Amino acid sequence: MPGRNHSREFKLQVVNQINSSQRTTAQLSREHGLVPSLIHRWRKEVEARGEAAFTDGVATDRSAELRIAELERYCGQLALENTILKKSLATYRLNKGTK
The missing domain is CATH 1.20.5 (Single alpha-helices involved in coiled-coils or other helix-helix interfaces)
Structure with missing residues (x-):
């Protein structure tokens, strides 16, 4: 669904579930109605910025x-x-x- 804004906590939760192997990108994509490329972008953001990820600068x-x-x-x-x-x-x- 275009135009949705997700909270920082939600994004970190999704990325943490993937990083801890609790769920796959495909599972989370279906569960939350997200496109996999968005989840991959979130993962890259966390890898690049760590704790500062999703703080909107x-x-x-x-x-x-x-x-x-x-x-x-x-x-x-x-x-x-x-x-x-x-x-x-x-x-x-x-x-x-x-x-």
């Missing part, structure tokens, strides 16, 4: 926000340093021209 979003904030602070610091250097260069050129 919540932790990733938070770390991305922190990284963006860090880069924005750094960009501000560089802009300030650039302004100071430009003013210093202008002052140097003025003083050099008067001597």
